[in-house]
Amino acid sequence: MALSRLLLSLLIVSNIAVAKIPQTLHATVMLCANCHGNNGISQSPIYPNLAGQKELYLKQQLLHFRDGRRPSAVMEPIAKVLSDADIESLAAYYANLNKKAPAE
Numbered sequence: 616m617a618l619s620r621l622l623l624s625l626l627i628v629s630n631i632a633v634a635k636i637p638q639t640l641h642a643t644v645m646l647c648a649n650c651h652g653n654n655g656i657s658q659s660p661i662y663p664n665l666a667g668q669k670e671l672y673l674k675q676q677l678l679h680f681r682d683g684r685r686p687s688a689v690m691e692p693i694a695k696v697l698s699d700a701d702i703e704s705l706a707a708y709y710a711n712l713n714k715k716a717p718a719e
Contacts, residue, residue, distance in 0.1 A: 637704050644708065646693065655712045666712035673706035 647665065651657050655666030665673065679685035680694035681702070697705070 637708060640701065640704055640708065643693075643697070643701065643705065647705075650689070655709050665709040668710060670706045670710035673709055674702055677702045677705065 647655075650659070650662040651665045652662070655664055657664050676685065677694050677697060680687055680690040681697060683691065694702075
């Protein structure tokens, strides 16, 4: 149920820098943006920023969510559909984003 709500809200997200997103991960990155913010900068203190995090850390956390070693009602269903290659690409993508919040 939570995943379906997240997927539905995916349709609302429209202002991500699409050119920077690997084509194969576009939908996943847009889904991530619902909580973690556009370009990996969260607007809410309850969701961590992903931009600029270390690639190995991001990869390990996604693997832990996928494998159930890090329980999360939101992240587990999302991570379970990610392949190893998806996780590698997502970790690289977010690790290489600028940590600064975009100018408003």
